[in-house]
Amino acid sequence: MKKSKAETGQTKLRIVAAAADEVRRKGLAEANMAEVMSAAGLTHGGFYRHFANREHLFAEGLRQAMATSQKVMADRVAVGGVPHSVKGYLSVAHRDEAVPRCPYAALGSELARDPNLGAQAWAGVSAQIDTLAQGLGGGDDARDRATMIFAMMMGAMTLARLAGDGGPSDRILELARQESLAIAQPSQRLT
Amino acid sequence: MKKSKAETGQTKLRIVAAAADEVRRKGLAEANMAEVMSAAGLTHGGFYRHFANREHLFAEGLRQAMATSQKVMADRVAVGGVPHSVKGYLSVAHRDEAVPRCPYAALGSELARDPNLGAQAWAGVSAQIDTLAQGLGGGDDARDRATMIFAMMMGAMTLARLAGDGGPSDRILELARQESLAIAQPSQRLT
DNA sequence: TGTACATCAGTGAACGCGCGTTCACTGATGTAC
């Protein structure tokens, strides 16, 4: 039962979207091809009409997750500036999301282990830092401050998730919001 | 060829030490039992004289890695206070270590995915934060500041590793050292 | 203090499950005439 070209394209998009979720939920190592295919409403056998192998699938899933994440941050910065973006990222809702939204927090340590994926991820992170830096007005040290805000957001989100979903975890998010917003102030500390 | 009790104890210690390395190098999901056993100088068959299963092995390896990490931080704080600890953690040498030293940076996103391991890890992180807080003098907001320093250190180390080992990566570490030391100043920003 | 026996750490072969990959097949699409 061959499908039309348009349908084939749609199918591939569904598979990639499912892969983006799977990889953020379970990590690159434990992400499961069969689950991606069935989440996309297909059986596993048809997979190789769309991808060369497992590695390509999750690389593409990761790419889409990064693109989505970039878009979310750009939109937030456009709407309410860096503070709005920081508050959205370091929110209880984001921490508790069933599919972790930010691929860097969800996969950070795994990406850091692999030079290729790490380089790809760093490109994605750089774009997000640029977006934040623009949101900061783009002054001299804007990119430096944006970098530190991103580091704080990732680190705090990972800590908050380790701490579960109770008061201590909420507190981490609150402190990190304050701290990130403080870093956003021009030239308060950095050289 | 039964071994003496003392020897058996030594063997188990070697296995756990190898597991602590393996898990930090490859992550919990990809850590390999056979490699742990051969790193400990044994064949794989004898494994079950020491552990119930794979899960126990790496849980214990993780526990040891956390204990070691705790000790390193406590020693550094004892020797040169929080600044010394921050500089050691956010150093190029630490970033480039073949076996990533800090289990939280090496495994953070993986630990955050699993509630049990996450809780264990959070207990370990809490101890490290307490150590930093003591190093800060233990004032009112010392623990809050220590928490933010730890978040910054973990986040910046992960970012730096994504960025590779060149100038941009070095710069992240440098900025994060400055920022962490700034947070260490009493009541500069936090409520 | 020595002897006989049970214990059990460690070996290496074998097992079995999960999962990525392959393959013969189906039948709708799309193209050639």
Next chain:
DNA sequence: TGTACATCAGTGAACGCGCGTTCACTGATGTAC
């Protein structure tokens, strides 16, 4: 515009490799007498 044929997305069974786990066996340890 219709007909014949090639293409190929998707199915479901089967394959095979890696890896955790099991097992019969060995021989040194440690205990009972």
